[in-house]
Amino acid sequence: MTIWIAIGVTAAGCYLVKLLGLSVPAGVLERPLVRRLAALLPVALLAALTAQQTFSDGRHLLLDARAAGVGAAALALVLRAPFLVVVAVAVVVTAGVRAL
Amino acid sequence: MRTDPAAPPADSAVVRDALGVGVAVGLSGFAFGVTSAGAGLGLLQTCALSLLVFTGASQFALVGALAAGGNPFTAAAGAFFLGVRNAFYGLRLSGLLGVPRAVRPLAAHWVIDETSAVALAQPDRRTARLGFTITGLTLYVLWNLTTLIGALGASALGDTDAWGLDAAGPAVFLALLAPMLSGTVERAVAGLGVLLVLLCQPVLPAGVPVLVAALAAPAVLTVHGRMTRGTEPGERR
Numbered sequence: 001m002t003i004w005i006a007i008g009v010t011a012a013g014c015y016l017v018k019l020l021g022l023s024v025p026a027g028v029l030e031r032p033l034v035r036r037l038a039a040l041l042p043v044a045l046l047a048a049l050t051a052q053q054t055f056s057d058g059r060h061l062l063l064d065a066r067a068a069g070v071g072a073a074a075l076a077l078v079l080r081a082p083f084l085v086v087v088a089v090a091v092v093v094t095a096g097v098r099a100l
Numbered sequence: 101m102r103t104d105p106a107a108p109p110a111d112s113a114v115v116r117d118a119l120g121v122g123v124a125v126g127l128s129g130f131a132f133g134v135t136s137a138g139a140g141l142g143l144l145q146t147c148a149l150s151l152l153v154f155t156g157a158s159q160f161a162l163v164g165a166l167a168a169g170g171n172p173f174t175a176a177a178g179a180f181f182l183g184v185r186n187a188f189y190g191l192r193l194s195g196l197l198g199v200p201r202a203v204r205p206l207a208a209h210w211v212i213d214e215t216s217a218v219a220l221a222q223p224d225r226r227t228a229r230l231g232f233t234i235t236g237l238t239l240y241v242l243w244n245l246t247t248l249i250g251a252l253g254a255s256a257l258g259d260t261d262a263w264g265l266d267a268a269g270p271a272v273f274l275a276l277l278a279p280m281l282s283g284t285v286e287r288a289v290a291g292l293g294v295l296l297v298l299l300c301q302p303v304l305p306a307g308v309p310v311l312v313a314a315l316a317a318p319a320v321l322t323v324h325g326r327m328t329r330g331t332e333p334g335e336r337r
Binding site for chain 2: 005009011021023029036038041042043047052056059060069070073082083084089091092096
């Protein structure tokens with residue numbers, strides 16, 4: 001049930017902000033500070049989520065095979081690998097390190 | 101192949117670009133389906149997310165937070181904040197596309213990174229509408245189809261962690277983040293975000309650390325504003 005509540009709230013919230021953008025008159029959200037903050041918010045969140053899901057089991061910090069996998073994914077990104085290749089590299093390296 | 105040089109760009113070129121983006125990104129629904137099923141969500145729940153939320157980063161954030169034991173509202177809050185950027189795409193698209201009022205509620209669902217990128221790259225309303233519609237349609241159909249396949253595949257695999265599939269989520273976030281790290285301010289925000297989440301993780305309830313890390317954005321912006329005001333007096337007065 002908890003999961004369905006989270007799905008419902010997320011779906012409603014994400015849809016409403018999409019609709020809001022298309023519906024409000026230009027200028028309302030166009031203040032430079034608001035725009036800048038909206039561009040930086042995803043940066044903070046994505047960086048935090050990457051770190052959290054790489055170095056934590058949800059409760060405690062820990063270092064395991066995922067760190068190697070995500071590190072390999074970072075290398076793939078530096079080498080300009082396509083999106084799906086980056087994800088595949090992370091999965092394969094993580095599985096490989098675990099199998100050792 | 102362009103027969104009429106006076107009509108830039110040819111519809112076929114717009115369609116080709118739109119299909120390229122739609123297919124490449126649409127296939128990543130597979131990674132979401134696998135991650136979501138691996139996080140313990142049911143097949144119906146996983147597919148509902150792709151059908152109803154349809155903005156990838158938010159979906160990954162939600163299942164990640166739920167897997168970590170976050171309560172539904174902190175988990176949804178993180179996903180929601182990631183979705184806020186779509187409002188700004190809509191803002192820029194509304195003038196360009198001139199969406200009729202009746203179609204707006206439908207078109208809104210497709211306002212995401214990829215459809216915006218394709219539409220905003222077009223020079224006029226007609227090609228922008230074409231690019232938006234084709235990217236949206238291709239991406240929506242493929243994203244949902246591959247979500248289903250990924251979720252079914254993950255259930256068939258059993259222990260997804262043994263296959264390294266728990267690394268798919270953070271790798272997706274990293275791939276989404278990388279192109280955004282162009283400037284010093286962006287890198288500072290990312291660094292502070294990482295620091296905050298790792299410091300808060302052992303002491304705060306699940307889901308909350310990511311929300312605390314979001315404060316890195318206003319914090320760095322404030323400090324940066326003070327610094328530029330200090331070095332360039334008069335510029336912002």
